[in-house]
Amino acid sequence: MGARSYLFQPRDGRTDGHDKPIVSLVKHRFVFRTQMKMTGNSRKILAFGAGAILTIIFVKRVKKWYIEYQVGKKIQRKIQHCEAARAEVEEVLRECGMTLNQAKTIVALPFMELQRQLQNGSLYAVQVLHAYQIMALEATDRLNCVTECLPDAEAIAQSLDRLDKKGGPLHGIPVSLKESFELAGNDSSCGLGHWLENYKSQDAVIIQVLKDLGAVPFVRTNLPETLMLGETNNPIFGRTLHPVDPRRTPGGSSGGEAALIGAGASVLGFGSDIGGSIRIPSHFCGCYGLKTTGERMSRKGTASLSKGQTLVSGTVGPMSRDFDGILESFKHCLSDLHFALDPQVAPLKFNDSMFNSKKPLRIGFYAYDGYSRAVPACERAVLIAKDTLEQQGHTLVAFTPPGVIDAIPDLYMKTIQGDHGKQFLLQLQKDIVIPELARIKLCWSIPGWMLWLLSWIVQAVAKDPQLGRALRAPLQLRSIYGWFQQALQLQEFKDKFLAAWREQKLDAVICPVVATVALPNSETVNVPSAFSYTMLYNILNYSAGSMPVTRVTSDDVCNMAKYPNKTSENKCVIKYMQGTEGLPVNVQVVGLPYQEELVLRVMSELDKSLKAEQES
Ligand SMILES: CCCCCC/C=C\CCCCCCCC(=O)NCCO
Numbered sequence: 002m003g004a005r006s007y008l009f010q011p012r013d014g015r016t017d018g019h020d021k022p023i024v025s026l027v028k029h030r031f032v033f034r035t036q037m038k039m040t041g042n043s044r045k046i047l048a049f050g051a052g053a054i055l056t057i058i059f060v061k062r063v064k065k066w067y068i069e070y071q072v073g074k075k076i077q078r079k080i081q082h083c084e085a086a087r088a089e090v091e092e093v094l095r096e097c098g099m100t101l102n103q104a105k106t107i108v109a110l111p112f113m114e115l116q117r118q119l120q121n122g123s124l125y126a127v128q129v130l131h132a133y134q135i136m137a138l139e140a141t142d143r144l145n146c147v148t149e150c151l152p153d154a155e156a157i158a159q160s161l162d163r164l165d166k167k168g169g170p171l172h173g174i175p176v177s178l179k180e181s182f183e184l185a186g187n188d189s190s191c192g193l194g195h196w197l198e199n200y201k202s203q204d205a206v207i208i209q210v211l212k213d214l215g216a217v218p219f220v221r222t223n224l225p226e227t228l229m230l231g232e233t234n235n236p237i238f239g240r241t242l243h244p245v246d247p248r249r250t251p252g253g254s255s256g257g258e259a260a261l262i263g264a265g266a267s268v269l270g271f272g273s274d275i276g277g278s279i280r281i282p283s284h285f286c287g288c289y290g291l292k293t294t295g296e297r298m299s300r301k302g303t304a305s306l307s308k309g310q311t312l313v314s315g316t317v318g319p320m321s322r323d324f325d326g327i328l329e330s331f332k333h334c335l336s337d338l339h340f341a342l343d344p345q346v347a348p349l350k351f352n353d354s355m356f357n358s359k360k361p362l363r364i365g366f367y368a369y370d371g372y373s374r375a376v377p378a379c380e381r382a383v384l385i386a387k388d389t390l391e392q393q394g395h396t397l398v399a400f401t402p403p404g405v406i407d408a409i410p411d412l413y414m415k416t417i418q419g420d421h422g423k424q425f426l427l428q429l430q431k432d433i434v435i436p437e438l439a440r441i442k443l444c445w446s447i448p449g450w451m452l453w454l455l456s457w458i459v460q461a462v463a464k465d466p467q468l469g470r471a472l473r474a475p476l477q478l479r480s481i482y483g484w485f486q487q488a489l490q491l492q493e494f495k496d497k498f499l500a501a502w503r504e505q506k507l508d509a510v511i512c513p514v515v516a517t518v519a520l521p522n523s524e525t526v527n528v529p530s531a532f533s534y535t536m537l538y539n540i541l542n543y544s545a546g547s548m549p550v551t552r553v554t555s556d557d558v559c560n561m562a563k564y565p566n567k568t569s570e571n572k573c574v575i576k577y578m579q580g581t582e583g584l585p586v587n588v589q590v591v592g593l594p595y596q597e598e599l600v601l602r603v604m605s606e607l608d609k610s611l612k613a614e615q616e617s
């Protein structure tokens with residue numbers, strides 16, 4: 002026996018017959034068994050883990066499938082209902098025998114002329130309704146802007162025609178309504194399938210007021226799922242296209258309205274705005290829109306996912322093909338009935354003296370808000386507006402809006418998602434989610450620490466600290482104390498902004514509406530900063546209009562060569578602005594809270610001058 006054997010020899014000197022000491026064998030068996038046991042346990046743990054993951058995936062899949070099935074059934078029933086409503090309207094249109102050309106002649110009438118002819122009886126409400134129905138059906142076949150025809154419009158128009166005296170200042174004017182305005186006996190989905198079939202018992206206050214004025218609601222228009230996008234797409238009605246370039250979006254969230262109005266198939270519509278949803282689509286489609294001060298027009302009966310978040314308030318306002326459309330509807334909607342139906346609305350009648358004043362104004366202007374660089378076409382639109390207003394005797398002064406760089410992430414983004422997006426997420430979890438919202442939904446779904454980490458990664462990859470800050474924004478409100486602090490910061494910002502406004506002795510401000518013109522379909526979420534120009538005035542609760550000034554020229558597109566090319570957003574904007582020649586470009590006209598009349602005065606004077614220039 003060699004030295005090795007000896008060393009491993011058991012004390013009693015036994016071996017296992019294979020020249021191996023017994024102690025060694027016992028130890029090996031023990032290790033082997035332990036390893037076996039451990040491997041067995043690991044296998045069990047692994048199997049259990051895999052099983053759990055597979056079960057979670059399976060349960061999630063089943064849940065998703067079940068939601069899609071349930072929501073899908075509701076969507077199917079809604080589409081059938083909309084098709085039946087359309088068939089009913091088409092039947093009446095066939096019987097009335099109005100031709101497309103006849104319809105075009107009526108629809109071509111400017112708002113004031115239409116109003117005059119309806120008032121003096123040259124046109125019947127039913128005739129006008131049929132003309133707009135024909136055009137709206139033609140427009141929606143191309144653009145998918147109408148969600149639903151309202152067959153009741155026929156009876157409303159007929160009853161107006163039977164009146165001895167005209168029904169009101171909007172007698173017989175057809176009005177299109179964003180789908181989120183509640184209608185008695187109908188549902189308002191806000192693009193969420195599971196909100197369908199929740200039938201409302203009465204019309205939104207603004208609809209009651211419009212009907213009282215003699216207007217005829219005739220179609221409902223499309224919007225994005227949740228209302229919180231700068232484009233218009235949802236799982237129920239699908240995507241709405243831009244009236245000039247179908248590869249692009251008409252904007253959002255009142256995108257169905259803007260597409261319909263931009264196509265000339267509605268003379269007056271109503272939208273809502275908590276981040277730019279009236280002004281953005283008006284700009285993308287070259288319409289007129291007015292975002293009113295929070296409490297100037299009733300929001301009672303408007304569906305929304307932002308209810309309860311009152312620091313940045315949602316607003317309601319008119320949209321039109323003509324300036325007179327927004328002026329007349331706003332003016333007449335400020336009625337006793339309106340104030341009686343919703344006592345929360347400030348009982349302020351239209352201030353004629355503010356609107357008609359001839360006193361020269363001091364108007365601030367800026368083409369860059371310090372947050373998102375406007376493209377050359379939008380900068381040029383501001384300069385055109387500035388020159389035009391100067392020629393009319395107003396004093397135009399350069400104005401730098403203070404603190405926008407912090408206000409957008411810290412005040413806008415943080416407030417509207419102050420619950421880490423929970424209110425939105427809870428609804429999206431019960432629905433089919435459009436791809437544009439999937440990324441935003443992810444931000445709301447993941448734990449705070451993960452979003453925090455992700456925001457820094459995105460910031461580094463996109464080379465964009467602003468984007469990182471915006472992504473982190475919803476993380477910071479964790480308590481009622483935090484919410485109180487947020488309210489305080491909003492008030493401090495309002496004070497700071499007003500001080501800057503007062504220091505320059507401003508009456509109004511003109512600036513871009515969005516940093517870009519109409520964007521390609523499904524790409525708006527890649528350039529969220531572009532919407533800072535509208536969001537600012539939601540934070541401030543100022544009155545603000547959007548009106549067409551010019552169209553994109555080939556020089557504007559060439560001048561994109563000088564556009565900053567640093568961040569991923571910059572690069573997207575450069576790409577998206579290719580081929581934008583001919584698209585409308587609006588400017589934003591801003592006034593202090595409850596000074597819509599002053600905003601409208603500036604818009605009116607600017608509009609008249611621009612039109613006179615075009616005609617000469
Ligand atoms: C809930 C916050 C999501 C932020 C996502 C930012 C992405 C794109 C910017 C969208 C800008 C337009 C928002 C318009 C919202 C609006 O005014 N809605 C009308 C509600 O009545």
